[in-house]
Amino acid sequence: xxxxxxxxxxxxxxxxxxxxxxxxxxxxxxxxxxxxxxxxxxxxxxxxxxxxxxxxxxxxxxxxxxxxxxxxxxxxxxxxxxxxxxxxxxxxxxxxxxxxxxxxxxxxxxxxxxxxxxxxxxxxxxxxxxxxxxxxxxxxxxxxxxxxxxxxxxxxxxxxxxxxxxxxxxxxxxxx
Numbered sequence: 539x540x541x542x543x544x545x546x547x548x549x550x551x552x553x554x555x556x557x558x559x560x561x562x563x564x565x566x567x568x569x570x571x572x573x574x575x576x577x578x579x580x581x582x583x584x585x586x587x588x589x590x591x592x593x594x595x596x597x598x599x600x601x602x603x604x605x606x607x608x609x610x611x612x613x614x615x616x617x618x619x620x621x622x623x624x625x626x627x628x629x630x631x632x633x634x635x636x637x638x639x640x641x642x643x644x645x646x647x648x649x650x651x652x653x654x655x656x657x658x659x660x661x662x663x664x665x666x667x668x669x670x671x672x673x674x675x676x677x678x679x680x681x682x683x684x685x686x687x688x689x690x691x692x693x694x695x696x697x698x699x700x701x702x703x704x705x706x707x708x709x710x711x712x713x714x
Contacts, residue, residue, distance in 0.1 A: 560595060561595070561596060561598075564631065565659075567681075570590040571590045571592040571598060572591060573714065574712050574713070575590075575688075575709035575711055576709060576712045578707070584604055584605070585604070585607045586707075588602050588603075596631070597629065599629075600627050600628075600629070602625045602626075604622070605622065623644060624644065626643055627640050627642040628640060636655070638654040638661075639652075640653065652664075659683060660681065662678050662679075663678055663679045664678045665677045665679070675696070676696040677694065677696070678693075679693055680701075680703075687711040691706065692704075693705050
C-alpha cells in the first residue's frame with residue numbers, strides 16, 4: 539500500500555469513527571487544568587493552593603499545598619489539615635460507575651481511593667468515616683464553578699437527613 543493510500547485509509551477511519559473526548563465527563567473540572575487556585579481557609583491562618591493539569595489526554599492530576607497564610611491570625615473554624623501538608627491526586631472517569639474515581643496521597647502518609655459525582659453543576663466529594671469506612675458518608679465537600687477565575691468549595695455534614703454547610707471558601711486563579 540502506498541503512503542498516500544495509507545494516509546487516505548487512516549483519514550477515512552478517523553472520519554467514520556469520531557473520537558469521543560475522554561475529558562468531557564469531567565465537565566467544568568477540566569477547566570481547572572493548567573492553573574493554580576488559592577484560598578485562605580476559614581481559620582484565617584492557613585492557605586490552600588491547588589494546581590491541576592491534564593495527563594495523557596484523559597486524566598486530571600492535582601497537587602495541594604496547605605501552608606501558613608502571610609499575616610494570618612484571624613480566628614475561625616479549625617481546618618482539617620495543619621499548615622505544612624502537601625498532597626497529590628489523580629482523577630479518572632469511571633464510565634461503569636458514572637463517577638469520577640480518584641487516588642490521593644499526602645505528606646502525612648495518607649493515601650487511598652475516593653470518588654466524586656456531579657449533581658447538576660456541583661461536584662460532591664463524599665468523605666468516608668475514618669472510624670467506620672464502610673458506613674455511608676456523613677460529610678462531603680461540594681464544589682461549584684463561579685466563573686473562569688474562581689470556584690467555591692463548601693464543607694457539608696449530614697444532619698437529620700439533609701446536607702448542612704458548615705463553612706465555605708472561594709478559590710481564585712493564581713499565577714503558577
